[in-house]
Amino acid sequence: MSGSPQDYWKANIRLVSILLVIWFVVSYLFGIILVDLLNEIRIAGVGLGFWFAQQGSIFTFLILIFVYAKKMNDLDRKFNVHED
Amino acid sequence: MELQTWIYLFVGGTFALYIGIAVWARASTTGDFYVAGKGVHPVANGMATAADWMSAASFISMAGLIAFKGYDASVYLMGWTGGYVLLAMLLAPYLRKFGKFTVPEFIGERYYSQTARVVAVICLIVASITYVIGQMKGVGVAFGRFLEVDFEIGVLVGMSIVFIYAVLGGMKGITYTQIAQYCVLIFAYTIPAIFISLTLTGNPVPQLGLGSELADGSGYLLAKLDTVLTDLGFQAYTVQKGTTLNMVLLTLSLMIGTAGLPHVIIRFFTVPKVRDARASAGWALVFIAILYTTAPAVGSMARLNLITTVNGPDAQGTAYTELPTWFKRWEQTGLxxxxxxxxxxxxxxxxxxxxxxxxxxxxxxxxxxxxxxxxxxxxxxxxxxxxxxxxxxxxxxxxDRDIMVLANPEIADLPFWVIALVAAGGLAAALSTAAGLLLAISSAISHDLLKGIFKPDISEKNELMAGRIAMTGAILVAGYLGMNPPGFAAQVVALAFGLAASSIFPALMMGIFYKKMNNTGAVWGMLTGLGATLIYIFVYKGWLFIPGTNNLPNTPDNWFMGIQPESFGAVGALINFVVAIIVSKLTAAPPEHIQHLVEDIRVPKGAAAATGH
Structure with a gap:
């Protein structure tokens, strides 16, 4: 199926907005603003807030980019704007 | 075999490899020279981007920074990785669709303005030159410490190697060399980390070792580190020392700055398709994350190792004569x-x-x-x-903080070949970043200034020649500045990120996401964002970093709302966005064909049969 370029762009913005909210939550919220609160929860020898700040946020960033790449490729096909 | 022999073998071997690649990957067109013919596989580009991005500072200094700052150093870990999320979702695919050679070229064309293009060139050159000084210095230091040659000779050797593969091969040569350099540097970083994690915690995965119990039964690594540090009068490792506002703003500045650094952005011009640009940013972060998630383990373990070695089992100090040989060896270097x-x-x-x-x-x-x-x-x-x-x-x-990575293999008593590998890894990190920066500088000169503004009718052959000459000139300037670093060399990294964050990133993002942004708005936005950031940094750090010329003491009581100068890039970016939007609302909308251009780069379809002209 295909839709208008405007719909494609809206779907794109929606996807990116959701992913950037997660990006903000894991780094700024979990890693910095709520760090003390989350450090109350300990997984093995690491407070959860500290873990998000030094490891967890980076792993989440990775997942976000690959999810973005996959979903955008799907959108490209759905709206028939893909390459080739 | 002697340590020196091992080092000569590893460093010599990797250098021979880089030169071999240069000869094999010669550039024959401007497309090869600027963007490696747009034929780089996304995974390969990801690896090259990782080497391009991870500098001498990432390799040598970051773990030490974490070791001494503890939790507060998280801003660097998040800031220097989170930028790739912005790059992947907001810039890379669209700039690849645009299909040209340089960042200023996009800004010039999107804002139909030579002024905008020149402002972008200036930002690019200032940010890149400041960055490259540090790399050249890193090369000299690595040579000096490991090969016991003079600092200047170290810089000269580094310059010659970069000269061979960057001038001959351009982006094509640089890309394939960076892939080799990534492999060298990541082995050099992770092997000592695995050994140390295994010795301290019994867990061979450093990322897991960070949360593990110590092998000697004295509890969890981080808990032990907190106790040991507070007993010695330090602040605990895992608690926050700076203000939350500064941590948020510095992280944001580093993220936006990362996404706006031209030498990183142009790497995404080298992949064949728009969808490759998306995936490639992910691969780049995979390769970067291997080092960046190892660094917190290296930092915390090295700090604990250092303290227990120096203060001894009874925590009352060790007789100097009984200290291991690494202590004396590094004393000789002055670290x-x-x-x-x-x-x-x-x-x-x-x-x-x-x-x-x-x-x-x-x-x-x-x-x-x-x-x-x-x-x-x-x-x-x-x-x-x-x-x-x-x-x-x-x-x-x-x-010295740098010792945390450089002396790590010796502190952990690892074999000589691991030490030699770390030497080769440090050099690989510095050279790969230097080459990427030099390419960004030379393409801005030969493509944006010469072909774009002064001599639009230049033939491709002559432009390629001009690119090579600009590259040579940039190498000479970088080498000279590396040997005679201006007093402010240590401060300029903040400047490079501040510039990229406050000028380049907002201009690129609005160029893609805000169709109605016009040339007046973009230029005013860049100038005010850049100006505000520069002034804020100079007021506290001295004008052009000249000591004594600062208007206010660089202390928290004097900072505006408590914002440290390093964190101001994010505020500069905000100023840029606000000014640009207000000015563009008050002035004429961009012409029809520009709005079509924006619509066109938003969809992958019809992606370039890549043209550079």
Whole structure:
């Protein structure tokens, strides 16, 4: 199926907005603003807030980019704007 | 085999490899020279981007920064990785669809303005030159410490190697060399980390070792580190020392700055398709994350190792004569120093400064180091020798942060070949970043200034030649500045990120996401964002970083709303966005064909049969 370029762009913005909210939550919220609160929860020898700040946020960033790449490729096909 | 032989073997071997790649990957067109013919596989580009991005600072200094700052260093870990999320979702695919050679070229065309293009070129050159000085210095230092050659000769050798593969191969040569350099640097970083994690925690995966219990049964690594540090008068490792506002703003500045650094952005021009650009940013972060998630483990473990080695099992200090040989070896380089404040012949480490500033070493008449009664190097500027608040005894040693990575293999008692590998890895990190920056500079000169503005009818052959000459010139300037670093070399990284964050990133993002953004708005936005950031940095750090010319002391009470100068890039970016949007609302909308251009780059379809013209 295909839709208008405007719909494609809206779907794109929606996807990116959701992913950037997660990006903000894991780094700024979990890693910095709520760090003390989350450090109350300990997984093995690491407070959860500290873990998000030094490891967890980076792993989440990775997942976000690959999810973005996959979903955008799907959108490209759905709206028939893909390459080739 | 001797340590020196191993080092010559590893460094010589990797250099031969880089030159071999250069000869094989020669550039024959401007497309090859600027964007490697747009034929780089996304995974390969990801690896090259990782090497391009991870500089001497990431390789040598970051773990040390984490070791000494603890939790607060998280801003660097998040800031220098989170930028790739912005790059992947907001810039890379669209700029690849646009399908040209340089970042200023996009800005010039999107804002139909040569002024905008020139402003972008200036931002790019200032940010890249400041960055490249540090790399050249890193090359010189690595040579000096590991191969015992003069700093200047080290810089010269580094310049020659970069010259060969960057001038011959352009982006094509640089890309394939960076892939090789990534492999060298990541092995060099992770192998010592695995050994150390295994020794300390019994877990071979450093990322897991960070949360593990210590093998000697004294509890969890981080808990132990907190206790040991607070007992010595330091602040605990895992607690926050700076303000939350500064941590948020610095992280944001580093993220936006990362996404706006031209030498990183142009790497995404080299992949064949728009969807490759998306995936490639992910692969780049995979390869970067391998090092960046290892670094917190290296930092915390190295800090604990250092303290337990120096203060000994009874935590009262170790006799100098009984310290392992690495301590003496690194004392010779000046990165470690000891002054026996309490005169007991034992080395003690606690909070507080052992010296007034950096240690100054005494020497005998022929210039060789003067040694004291225990064999230590004599230092002429000891501190007052009083214990710091909360510390059980006075601190007696100076430790340069860089030692945490460089001396790690020796502290962990690893074989000589691992030390040699670290030397080759440090050089790979510095050279790969230098080459990427030099390419960004030379393409801005030959493509944006020469072809774009002064001589649009230049033939491709002559432009390629001009690119090579610009590259040579950039290498000479970088080498000269590396040998004679301006006094502010240490401060300029903040400037490079501040510039990229406050000028380039907002202009690119609005160019894609805000169709109605016009040339007046973009230029005013860039100039005010850039200006505000520069002024804020200069007011506290001195105009052009000249000491004594700052208007206000660089202390938290004087900062505007408590914002440290390093964190201001994010505010500069905000100013850029606001000014640009207001000005564009008050002035004429961009012409029809520009709005079509924006619509066109938003969809992958019809992606370039890549043209550079």
């Amino acid at each position: 470690l120093a000891w002054y026996d404040h309490n005169g007991d012949g034992r080395v003690q480490h606690a909070a507080g400064n052992a010296f007034k500033g950096k240690p100054k070493f005494a020497s005998v008449e022929d210039g060789s180091p003067l040694h004291g009664s225990h064999g230590e190097r004599v230092v002429t500027n000891p501190g007052d020798g009083k214990p710091a608040e909360g510390a059980p005894f006075a601190n007696e040693i100076y430790v």
